[in-house]
Amino acid sequence: MLPMSAGHRWRSSFPMRWREACLLGCWLSLCAAESFFACPSSCKCNSGNLEVDCSGLGLSSIPSDIPTNTRTFLFLNNKLSILPGPVFSNLSALQRLDLSNNFLDQLPQNIFSDLGNLTELQLRNNSIRALDKDLLQHTALLRQLDLSINGLAQLPSGIFDDLPALRSLSLRSNRLQSLDRVTFEPLTSLQQLQVGDNPWECDCNLRDFKHWMEWFSYRGGKIDQLACTLPKELKGKDMRMVPMEMFNYCSQLDDENSSTVLDNTGPPCTKGSTTPSKSKSGPEPEVEPSVGCPQKQRYRPVSVRRAIGTVIIAGVVCGIVCIMMVVAAAYGCIYASLMAKYHRELKKRQPLMGDTEGEHEEQKQISSVA
Numbered sequence: 001m002l003p004m005s006a007g008h009r010w011r012s013s014f015p016m017r018w019r020e021a022c023l024l025g026c027w028l029s030l031c032a033a034e035s036f037f038a039c040p041s042s043c044k045c046n047s048g049n050l051e052v053d054c055s056g057l058g059l060s061s062i063p064s065d066i067p068t069n070t071r072t073f074l075f076l077n078n079k080l081s082i083l084p085g086p087v088f089s090n091l092s093a094l095q096r097l098d099l100s101n102n103f104l105d106q107l108p109q110n111i112f113s114d115l116g117n118l119t120e121l122q123l124r125n126n127s128i129r130a131l132d133k134d135l136l137q138h139t140a141l142l143r144q145l146d147l148s149i150n151g152l153a154q155l156p157s158g159i160f161d162d163l164p165a166l167r168s169l170s171l172r173s174n175r176l177q178s179l180d181r182v183t184f185e186p187l188t189s190l191q192q193l194q195v196g197d198n199p200w201e202c203d204c205n206l207r208d209f210k211h212w213m214e215w216f217s218y219r220g221g222k223i224d225q226l227a228c229t230l231p232k233e234l235k236g237k238d239m240r241m242v243p244m245e246m247f248n249y250c251s252q253l254d255d256e257n258s259s260t261v262l263d264n265t266g267p268p269c270t271k272g273s274t275t276p277s278k279s280k281s282g283p284e285p286e287v288e289p290s291v292g293c294p295q296k297q298r299y300r301p302v303s304v305r306r307a308i309g310t311v312i313i314a315g316v317v318c319g320i321v322c323i324m325m326v327v328a329a330a331y332g333c334i335y336a337s338l339m340a341k342y343h344r345e346l347k348k349r350q351p352l353m354g355d356t357e358g359e360h361e362e363q364k365q366i367s368s369v370a
Contacts, residue, residue: 202228204250
């Protein structure tokens with residue numbers, strides 16, 4: 001058994017030894033973390049926030065020795081044109097990925113399938129012309145997506161179905177002419193949408209998306225100006241300011257197209273059939289339009305707002321004129337009745353005035369004879 005003094009000294013020195021062991025363990029863990037977060041050559045790394053920055057180095061490929069626990073990877077202003085399929089397969093902890101200002105023209109279908117923790121994806125200023133429907137299927141935590149300044153002409157339906165947390169989406173400066181409302185309806189958390197600088201055609205294909213934009217603005221979402229390029233009558237106008245009456249003809253076209261499809265049960269329609277001429281020296285055969293191929297109606301928008309204003313102004317003017325005519329007629333009737341009454345009274349007084357004048361004349365004649 002230890003004496004009392006020795007046991008007391010051992011108990012008093014135990015906390016100090018424990019602290020030294022803890023400090024030594026922390027130091028060893030930091031050393032292990034620094035050695036584990038090995039920075040690729042020519043790139044800048046920050047072990048504190050686990051960031052790897054390879055921007056502006058003129059690289060044409062992504063380094064293969066990126067640490068597996070990297071959370072932020074910046075690869076801006078390089079010459080990247082191709083992304084191999086498994087390039088991000090070991091970066092499951094990645095939260096922020098920036099590939100802006102490169103030469104990417106296409107993205108493999110499963111390029112982001114291993115990035116389940118990704119919250120921000122920047123693909124700005126590339127040459128991407130098309131996107132696969134399942135490109136973002138495994139990025140359910142994505143909150144910010146930037147696809148601006150690319151060559152996108154359309155968005156595949158269902159590309160945003162698995163992004164319930166997306167809050168910011170940029171589609172500026174692409175080649176988009178129309179968008180489908182169904183594509184954006186799954187984005188229940190969206191707060192900001194940028195769609196400017198696209199050649200929008202404000203026709204029937206954009207009608208349903210206009211409805212969605214109005215609903216999005218009503219619930220507090222922010223959207224920049226969607227300026228129309230075609231038709232010429234609406235060039236430069238914001239699609240949200242175009243009245244819905246401008247698209248009344250769309251329902252008529254839908255009804256006509258549906259009836260045409262139901263009625264057209266014959267052979268496939270052709271653009272036209274030629275009628276042979278009777279003689280060889282006669283004129284060239286004329287092309288007759290096929291009955292089963294109705295010609296597409298030309299888009300002729302009418303400014304309903306101006307038409308309604310014109311009708312209102314014309315109605316007001318006609319109403320004022322009618323009121324003035326009624327007042328004039330009433331005044332004429334009153335005046336005519338007063339004049340008729342005056343003439344009747346005047347006729348009644350004329351005989352009396354004639355008798356008095358005759359008596360004066362007779363008195364004058366008698367006085368002259370006398």
